[in-house]
Amino acid sequence: MIDQRLLPVEEIWREYDDYRDIAEAIRTMVVRGAPAIGVAAAFGAAFGARDIEAESFENFCRKMENVCAVLAETRPTAVNLFWALERIKLFVKTHSELPLADLKEKLLQLALEMAAEDEKINRAMGAWGEPLIPENARVLTHCNAGALATAGYGTALGVIRSAAKAGKTVRVFADETRPWLQGARLTAWELQQDGIPVTLICDNMAGFLMSRGEIDCVIVGADRIAANGDVANKIGTYTLAVLCKEHQLPFYVAAPLSTIDFSLADGSAIPIEERGAEEVILHGGKRLAPDGIEVRNPAFDITPARLVTAIISEHGVVRGDYLSGLADLRQKGRTHDS
C-alpha cells in the first residue's frame, strides 16, 4: 500500500506480510479512510490466519480471535474495520468443515474479493450519486474520500469522478482538513492526477465561499453511520453541514452499506477517537505552538441526520426518513448478496 503519511511529497509503497505490521500501519495512518481500513484489516486477518499453527479448529478459532482483536484495537471510529473482521470471523465459523490449510487459503481469497468488491461498490455509488451533481458544479469536499480512502475509485470522490465522466464540468474545492491535511495532501493530489480541477482552501474558508455563492453543494464520505442516519466523519464535517443549512445548500454523504452500523440507534454512541497533540502542534515537523500547551484533537465529529440532504450508497440514494430508508438499503443489500 502507498504510505499516505508521505504523500504528496514522496510516493513510497510499503509491503506487509504480518498482521501485526498491518495493525501498526492502520494505527499510524499509513493507510486511512474507512473502506480502505476495512480492506486492510481483512488482509491482516487473512495473513494472521495463514501464520497460525493450530492442531484443531477450536484452537485455530481461539488464536484467530486474538489476531482480530489486535487489528480491532487500532482505530475506534470507522466501523468498516469491525465489519471486515466480523465478516472474516463469520466465514471461519461457518466453514469448520474445511481442512485448516484450505480455510486459510479461502480467507486470503475472501480478502481479495472484499478489495475487488469495494471498488465495484464505489462505482455503483458513483452511478447513483452522479445525477445529484449539477452541470458546472462547484463541489466542496472535506478530508479524502477518494481512491486512497478505499480499494479504488472513492466514495465522495467516486461520485465526483462519475459526474466528470458523464461529461459534466466540475470544480472541487478541497478543505485542507487539519490536522492531518488529508485534503491538501491526498484529495488535491488524487484529483490533480485525474485532471479534475481542484482548488485548495483552509477549513475555515468554506463559510466565506458559501456566503459569496461560490459553492453549489458539499459531498463527503463517512466513517460510521447510525441506523437513524447520524453520520460520523472527519472532524469539521459537522461544521460544513451547519454551514450548508445556513446557506440552503445540499449536504451529501456517500458511503457503502458496510459503513452503516445498524446496532446503533443514533450517533451519540459512536466512539470518537482523540489523537495525540503532536498532530496539531507540529507543522511540517516543526513545532509551532508554545511548549506545554494543552491540546484537544478529536479526529471525528457527528453530523445529525436532520442536516444530511441524502445518503448515497451502492444500492441507491436515501433521503428524509433515514431509519426506514437505511433499513430498506440493508434489505436490498441482502437480496443482492444472495
Next chain:
Amino acid sequence: MIDQRLLPVEEIWREYDDYRDIAEAIRTMVVRGAPAIGVAAAFGAAFGARDIEAESFENFCRKMENVCAVLAETRPTAVNLFWALERIKLFVKTHSELPLADLKEKLLQLALEMAAEDEKINRAMGAWGEPLIPENARVLTHCNAGALATAGYGTALGVIRSAAKAGKTVRVFADETRPWLQGARLTAWELQQDGIPVTLICDNMAGFLMSRGEIDCVIVGADRIAANGDVANKIGTYTLAVLCKEHQLPFYVAAPLSTIDFSLADGSAIPIEERGAEEVILHGGKRLAPDGIEVRNPAFDITPARLVTAIISEHGVVRGDYLSGLADLRQKGRTHDS
C-alpha cells in the same frame, strides 16, 4: 516591535527607523492585528514626516501624502490603518501655523499618544465586556486579538483578561487559525504567559466542542465594522458566528471605535484581502500540497450584524440595533475627546 512571524519559537525584537521599513513590516506581518497596525502606521507616518526635507508647508504636505500612501498600500481590510493615517493627516492640516521642525516633533508625540491611548481603550473595553463572561466560562476565540494585536492588553483577550482579574475562572479555547496560525502561535503563547488556562484546537473542531456543550461563548476582535454592525474579521470568524447561532451561544465582538467604518453602510463594501498561496501550502517551511495546485486564501470574512450578540467598545456595549447603537457610541467618543 516583536516579530510575530517567528513567535513562539523565537522572540526577536526589531527596531525600525524608516517609514518604508515599517510599511514592509506591516505588509509581511511582522506586526499584525488591526489596532497594532494602526499604531505602527502612526509611527511610520511620524518617522516619514521627520525625514522630509521641505522648504514650505505645502511642499511638506505633498511629500507627507506620499509617505501616507506607501503606508496605506500595505493591507486593505483593517480600517485602523487608514484611521490612524487620517488622524495624522488631519493633525498636519490643522497645524499649518507651526514651524516644520515643531510639527514633526508633535507628530512623533501624537504617535506615542495613540499607542498609550490604545492600551487605555483596551482596558476600558475589558471593563465593559467583563460582565458578559460568566463564572467558569469556557470561551472560544479565533485568531489573536490580544496584546500582540494592539499596543497592549488586547481587545477580545482584554475582555478575557479583565474577567480573570475580576476573579472569574476562565478557560480559553484558541482556534489555531489557519493559515497563519495566529491562535496557535500568538494567542496560546500570550495566555500561557499570563497564566490563563488555554486549550489549542484546530479551526474545524469548534463545532464539535459546541455540539458537546463544551463552549459557553465566543469572543473575537474585528478588522473593520460597517455602520450597520457587519463585522470583517479573520477568515473563519463568520463560520463561528453561524455555529453560535446553531447552538444558541453568544457571539461577541470586542473592538475600539477606530475599527468602525461609518463611511460604509454595510459589510459588502469592505475589501477582503487575498494573500499568497504559500501561506496555505507551506507547513513549517515544508510544502505539503501537490505542485501547481490552485489555492484560495482570503484573509478575512464578513459576519453579518444579525449573527452578532453584542459589540463591546471602549464606550459601552451595543446590542440589537447596531445602526443607531454604533452612532451613539461615536457621539460618546466625540464627547469624551472634547
